[in-house]
Amino acid sequence: xxxxxxxARGRLARAALVLSAEKGYDATTVAExxxxxxxxxxxxxxxxxxxxxxxxxxxxxxxxxxxxxVTDAVDAGHNPxxxxxxAVQELAMYASQEPERTRLNAQVIPAVPALAGRELLRQxxxxxxxxxxxxxxxxxxxxxxxxxxxxxGVWRVAVxxxxxxxxxxxxxxVVASTADAARSQTSRVRLRSPTTSSDVAEARPAxx
Amino acid sequence: xxxxxxxARGRLARAALVLSAEKGYDATTVAExxxxxxxxxxxxxxxxxxxxxxxxxxxxxxxxxxxxxVTDAVDAGHNPxxxxxxAVQELAMYASQEPERTRLNAQVIPAVPALAGRELLRQxxxxxxxxxxxxxxxxxxxxxxxxxxxxxGVWRVAVxxxxxxxxxxxxxxVVASTADAARSQTSRVRLRSPTTSSDVAEARPAxx
DNA sequence: GTGAGTGATGTCAGAGTCTGACATCACTGA
DNA sequence: TCAGTGATGTCAGACTCTGACATCACTCAC
Numbered sequence: 001x002x003x004x005x006x007x008a009r010g011r012l013a014r015a016a017l018v019l020s021a022e023k024g025y026d027a028t029t030v031a032e033x034x035x036x037x038x039x040x041x042x043x044x045x046x047x048x049x050x051x052x053x054x055x056x057x058x059x060x061x062x063x064x065x066x067x068x069x070v071t072d073a074v075d076a077g078h079n080p081x082x083x084x085x086x087a088v089q090e091l092a093m094y095a096s097q098e099p100e101r102t103r104l105n106a107q108v109i110p111a112v113p114a115l116a117g118r119e120l121l122r123q124x125x126x127x128x129x130x131x132x133x134x135x136x137x138x139x140x141x142x143x144x145x146x147x148x149x150x151x152x153g154v155w156r157v158a159v160x161x162x163x164x165x166x167x168x169x170x171x172x173x174v175v176a177s178t179a180d181a182a183r184s185q186t187s188r189v190r191l192r193s194p195t196t197s198s199d200v201a202e203a204r205p206a207x208x
Numbered sequence: 209x210x211x212x213x214x215x216a217r218g219r220l221a222r223a224a225l226v227l228s229a230e231k232g233y234d235a236t237t238v239a240e241x242x243x244x245x246x247x248x249x250x251x252x253x254x255x256x257x258x259x260x261x262x263x264x265x266x267x268x269x270x271x272x273x274x275x276x277x278v279t280d281a282v283d284a285g286h287n288p289x290x291x292x293x294x295a296v297q298e299l300a301m302y303a304s305q306e307p308e309r310t311r312l313n314a315q316v317i318p319a320v321p322a323l324a325g326r327e328l329l330r331q332x333x334x335x336x337x338x339x340x341x342x343x344x345x346x347x348x349x350x351x352x353x354x355x356x357x358x359x360x361g362v363w364r365v366a367v368x369x370x371x372x373x374x375x376x377x378x379x380x381x382v383v384a385s386t387a388d389a390a391r392s393q394t395s396r397v398r399l400r401s402p403t404t405s406s407d408v409a410e411a412r413p414a415x416x
Numbered sequence: 417g418t419g420a421g422t423g424a425t426g427t428c429a430g431a432g433t434c435t436g437a438c439a440t441c442a443c444t445g446a
Numbered sequence: 447t448c449a450g451t452g453a454t455g456t457c458a459g460a461c462t463c464t465g466a467c468a469t470c471a472c473t474c475a476c
Binding site for chain 1 (some may be wrong): 332
Binding site (some may be wrong): 211216 | 423424425426427428
């Protein structure tokens, strides 16, 4: 064993989230978080750029993973929306690895504008990654953006529902059923395959 | 004339934006902004909740106006996307009333994550307002969301392009041509009217 | 006209965020 | 054994934001 307890970063992140859930993010000081983790305030800032940083999960590798999942889905013949939705399922699996943390995140973040804004920034990174992965797989840029935005909408709705109602079951299940609902609704207004109708004469093959 | 120069709020907002554009938002202190406006730091916080607040335009009335515009467009027979795009045009007209301010905003905000997050929060409010206006006009919820998100995407692209290239002309024109591009692209993948194709048998009438 | 509000601003103190500079000290490897 | 190394502590200070109280031109009864 070293000179200090290991995993100071993990203890700080956990303390930040638990204290923020208990008494509110704004009412929780960095000094308190540091004390709860058994370090000084200065050490907190060696692990996190700012207070908000301790609330958000580390995204290292996530975007790369999502891109890979989307690319695989397109290669497997899925249409853009379905491919984008596989990324959301992957996101759900990531979150499910730490359900308690995800639950606290969903409780703390929407209540604080500064954190909500940061979450939107994170979601935008995800949407951009998914959109670019689709584009690189041959999906036209606008279709790619639309699919990514739609998939992200599914994510927002699913997480909100899951966080609101503990009875809903696993996050991955809520995401799956939300995705199904989105698919069945968009299928009514979006083409799935080329037809002979003059209205859709320019439509491209779905798998392209 | 009163005891103090009138329009302290306006002077503060302008000083905040100009100084942030000159030397960077983070490097600009509230004390400097206040001094440039001829008031004290304390007075700054009587007009703005925080430093970032001075950078963003006042949205009072905007959301109401956008909702009205969207409702009118639907009543006039436009499809959901076109109706949502009228809101974006309205947004462009609002911004065009203060082109210099809009230009500085587009320069300062994306460069600072905290401001970018806040801008996304503002855009989400706009998207929600547009989406709800569409819903209240009879557009199915998911279609309404899709139209609102798409329209907002047009806004983001148009503003970025306008800010990047001063040659592009008026913001309203850039928005108009971007909207046209979006329309022509989405028309290829989205139904505009019912057909007899079995693929679209469930499609609802466009004006509903 | 005069005195009691009123409202925008100033002054002051202090908590909290974040950063730079330097000190400490268990551990590691030559 | 002794000079790094690296994670942490200590200290000072700039900056953000807030509460409490003071100031003072202006206004409105009386």
